[in-house]
Amino acid sequence: MELWFSEMQSKNVKMSYKIKNVLHSEKTKFQNLAVLDSEEFGRMLILDDVVQLTMKDEFIYHEMIAHVPLFTHGSPERVLVIGGGDGGTLHEILKHPVKEAHLVEIDEKVIEASKKFFPELSVAFDDPRAKIFCEDGIAYVKRFKNHYDVIIVDSTDPVGPAVGLFRKEFYKDIFDALTEKGVFVAQTESPFYYEGLLKEVYNCIAEIFPYAAVYTAVVPTYPGALWTFIMGSKQVDPNKANVPESCDFKTRYYTPDIHKACFKIPAFIKEIL
Template identity: 40%
Template sequence: MRLNFNLCNLEEKVKNSALSADRKEAREFQTSSSGLFFKVKKVLYEKKSAFQKIEIIENDFYGRVLFLDGLVQTTEKDEFFYHEMLVHPALAIHPRPEKVLIIGGGDGGALREVLKHPVRKAWLVEIDQEVIKACEQYFPWLDEALADPRAELAIADGFDFIQKTTERFEVIIVDSSDPVGPSAILHARDFYRKLKKILKPDGLIVAQAGSQLLHLREHSQKAAFLRPMFRFARFYSAPVPTYPVGTWCYTLLSDRIDPLAVKKLRLPDGLKYFNAEVFRASFAQPVFFEQALQKKE
């Protein structure tokens, strides 16, 4: 799940609907002067929840497309790029992931991927129940995942949940919005300190971190506080065709497990993108990105 970085300060230019006035196109401005558009075959769903505008359209190439406040969250065509790269790097290297916490991810893709592993229980914490309802209707993988007896849904604020839970987790997945605006709290030092308190000693935290190109400053700031906090704080990246600039970043954190030292991955069946070669390659970063991570704020 994500929030557009470059539109946060556009004030009157920001609109929370992706649909054009004639409802023939759905558009996302990924910067103030560029973006992505979809021709609308059919508008499937529209609703304003207490938190955001929810829209689902059908497109000839991408299939069903979910927008929240005018921003692409997931499409039937390319969702596996994002969800497999968010979930499997951590689940494939932990020796015994029994309890998994997912913060955000109301479209259900992350939960579906977690349940491909032999976990004992997986919690999905989503603040907006209307997103759950819409995705259960139009993205059937969510309904199937929630029907799994190992899955537990909590309609709650993720920050509140981690402060109140008495559970301890082997893997925590942060499928939050991008590191700006109201969601900035889920990318801040205090949030990660609280996550670490509910993480088992050999546990892993993985979080989506935003666009490789558009969020350079945020990546630099995050690296500055995560590296002293965790023995291993690794950034990795992978393509997501319908996300801004097309390359998306993630952080993988642990005090016990270094992903670069793991020799063998535990891969489930049925994957479409993630494999051992992709895993290793995803930690190789371009020069400009490495320079941003090393920059002192």
């Protein structure tokens, strides 16, 4: 018998993975959570039938959502991740000499599942610089003014519990929670399937922050493969950041050249904005 998992990448497009084993499945307070072991991409974290990460290609997304804002800032000491309960983003952040790396995840079951099934990522939770808060990121961020150097929103798609993470009020609170040289990044989906979202978020960020920029990376298991991130920056122009000549830790996708290149966006995305 063959077992396949399919994600509806849009109403009309399905992506299917041959599955060796269902390692875990539960209904949490917020969503359905599953961990599958796939033939091609290894272990996968699935929330509400949507692929959040696979062990084969997680490095691309996590390196790009972490190293681009951290190196853009230049000397971040306090960093916050909103969402990202699998620990992948935190794991990349901790490769930098930051003093504190905080993570706010609404669903503690995601953290638990990661501890059990994704030890390569959740090892980040044991770092003495890491602090984990299980609560709503929207409420959390309101309590801080001029506090974090970098804030990263590693959310699920803009449905269910994540809807508020794509709203203007939230971005304003993030702006206030950032220090004067603060840098913000959010994952903003596929330009093929979420055109409207990309434009909306970009315009919000451009209204709130002195600098707004879109960058991309190719993530094979995400819809459309070409993935977008939006950066808001208070002082540093993302296109003129002082990116170091080399990284003193190992990466598999991110390089200083990729950093400069990722802000060069295709014509059709420019047209969307």
